[in-house]
Amino acid sequence: MTHSSPAPLRAAVLGLGMMGRHHARILQALPGVTFAGAVDPAGDRHDAVRDPALVFPTLEALLEAGPLDMAVVALPTEEHLPAALALASADVNMLIEKPLAASTEDAELIIAAVRRRGLAAAVGHVExxxxxxxxxxxxxxxxxxxxxxxxxxxxxxxxxxxxxxxxxxxxxxxxxxxxxxxxxxxxxxxxxxxxxxxxxxxxxxxxxxxxxxxxxxxxxxxxxxxxxxxxxxxxxxxxxxxxxxxxxxxxxxxxxxxxxxxxxxxxxxxxxxxxxxxxxxxxxxSEPIRSELEAFRDLVAGDPDAPVVTLAQGLAxxxxxxxxxxxxxxxxxxxxxx
Ligand SMILES: NC(=O)c1ccc[n+]([C@@H]2O[C@H](COP(=O)([O-])OP(=O)(O)OC[C@H]3O[C@@H](n4cnc5c(N)ncnc54)[C@H](O)[C@@H]3O)[C@@H](O)[C@H]2O)c1
Incomplete structure (x- = not known):
């Protein structure tokens, strides 16, 4: 009997700014992951995505192109809550850049939404x-x-x-x-x-x-x-x-x-x-963002011991x-x- 490896996880990045461009660069070459695309209404200003057809103006457009297993939220901090809620409604596991949210209220709403949908999530405390x-x-x-x-x-x-x-x-x-x-x-x-x-x-x-x-x-x-x-x-x-x-x-x-x-x-x-x-x-x-994304990929793939920074730690x-x-x-x- 041959052992088949699991299907790669479809991963996306929201926000192609200073941080998102690094997530996109690494996700396009991360074993176990297929890069499904990135969302930025301002486009790909840092030329981070190799295939221009994978840059979308909205999350809805990206989701229409296919389902996602995981997404990185690399948006301005005030945008973390609406993005996390939209990802949760689409049942997408998420790594949210630090700080988790602009306020404890926003952070608690993110945690509640992630828990309600039973999703895997982590915070990008890359240090x-x-x-x-x-x-x-x-x-x-x-x-x-x-x-x-x-x-x-x-x-x-x-x-x-x-x-x-x-x-x-x-x-x-x-x-x-x-x-x-x-x-x-x-x-x-x-x-x-x-x-x-x-x-x-x-x-x-x-x-x-x-x-x-x-x-x-x-x-x-x-x-x-x-x-x-x-x-x-x-x-x-x-x-x-x-x-x-x-x-x-x-x-x-x-x-x-x-x-x-x-x-x-x-x-x-x-x-x-x-x-x-x-x-x-x-x-x-090892490049810290790569290690962070590997840990998050492993969590999404079902490893409960993957060394991610938890939402509770992000809230703290x-x-x-x-x-x-x-x-x-x-x-x-x-x-x-x-
Ligand atoms: N871990 C770290 O060391 C580290 C370092 C820098 C920034 N960050 C965090 O990363 C996040 C992004 O910071 P940055 O420096 O990359 O900001 P940035 O301004 O360079 O990039 C943000 C990008 O998001 C896009 N955007 C805005 N609203 C959007 C939306 N609704 N949907 C899709 N794209 C949208 C903008 O067009 C912009 O390209 C922040 O939360 C910041 O705190 C973390």
Whole structure:
């Protein structure tokens, strides 16, 4: 008897902007998947789709061309809810770009619709697939740092003109709020935040957050659209030293606590009173969006252990973002989880 492999999954992308073009590029070559098409009323401005006949102006037109097994929602954040509801009514499994939605209300409506139709769904928190953060989490799991004292993240850079519907808290800090909780393995308990509006847009373009996880580990995060240079860094400080993940270059470095003291005064002034070894790990690097799409494909194909970011985790990031905005407005510390 011959074993036949399952039929490829018909996959689509909604939105061919900065993010959707990458999803389209990868889905056109992903094993186990047939690329069914993309939807963008503005067309394929980045030449992401090889066959122009597969670019549709509306979801209805794409669905008329054939049924879909899975779709990636890579639309402006305010559009996630209507797109997710339309996909749910057509029984299409969905990977929704982060943040899951523009508000917790929208996110809860998406979750209810997905549950009602019994669909598979995930959120595009792509940083969780970055080789540097995957390795950092693995090292923490092995106990490399011992007790964790602090998680600190920095995500700064110039303003991307195209983002108009949400501010830097929902657009970018949702990455950090997800990362701190994921790497340290505990929900966010409280946040205290400051925001600034410096570019004249209706939404904030800078945020500083101090917070605490339910395990009492403190965290801080700085995120902005004002800095001329781009940094995406996660730093975990612990009993035995510090791990630093740079997600732009996908590098992970371990700085051991100082063991060596030096009697050369100038050296002490430069390096501190003691010095420890620094190790930059060699990592098996896979493109994060590809790993994310592979995980989602596997979930849709029926693997319940596929390592996707769940809708509940996407909702938690939106809830934490709303607590950050409330704290910045009120000047009070805000509780996120009990
Ligand atoms: N995971 C990440 O690191 C990451 C990075 C960037 C953006 N994103 C997320 O991806 C989403 C899209 O962001 P972007 O930067 O690609 O935006 P973008 O503005 O570059 O692209 C959005 C595209 O959607 C199209 N569009 C708008 N309404 C539509 C509709 N109803 N149907 C079909 N197409 C429609 C627009 O024409 C545009 O081409 C956002 O939710 C954003 O937060 C995630």
């Amino acid at each position: 969780r697939f970055n080789p540097s953060l995957l390795a950092l989490r693995e090292k923490l799991g092995e106990g490399l740092l011992g007790d964790v004292f602090l998680v600190a993240t920095e995500r700064v850079g110039p303003f991307p003109e195209r983002i108009r519907d949400v501010g830097v808290v929902k657009d970018l800090a949702t990455h950090d709020l997800d990362i701190v909780s994921w790497v340290a393995g505990a929900p966010i308990a409280t946040v205290a935040a400051q925001t600034a509006h410096r570019t004249g847009r209706p939404h904030e373009d800078l945020v500083l957050v101090n917070g605490r996880l339910t395990t009492d580990v403190p965290f801080n995060t700085i995120v902005d659209w004002l800095t001329p240079t781009k940094t995406r860094r996660t730093r975990v400080l612990g009993d035995r030293g510090m791990l630093v993940a740079e997600t732009v270059t996908a590098d992970l470095t371990f700085y051991e606590n100082g063991r060596i003291t030096s009697d050369w005064g100038s050296s002490q002034a430069l390096r501190g009173v003691t010095e420890g070894d620094a190790t930059r790990y060699a990592l098996a690097r 990031a939106v809830q934490a973002a709303e607590a950050v905005l409330e704290s910045a407005r009120s000047g009070q510390s805000v509780q996120v989880a009990p």
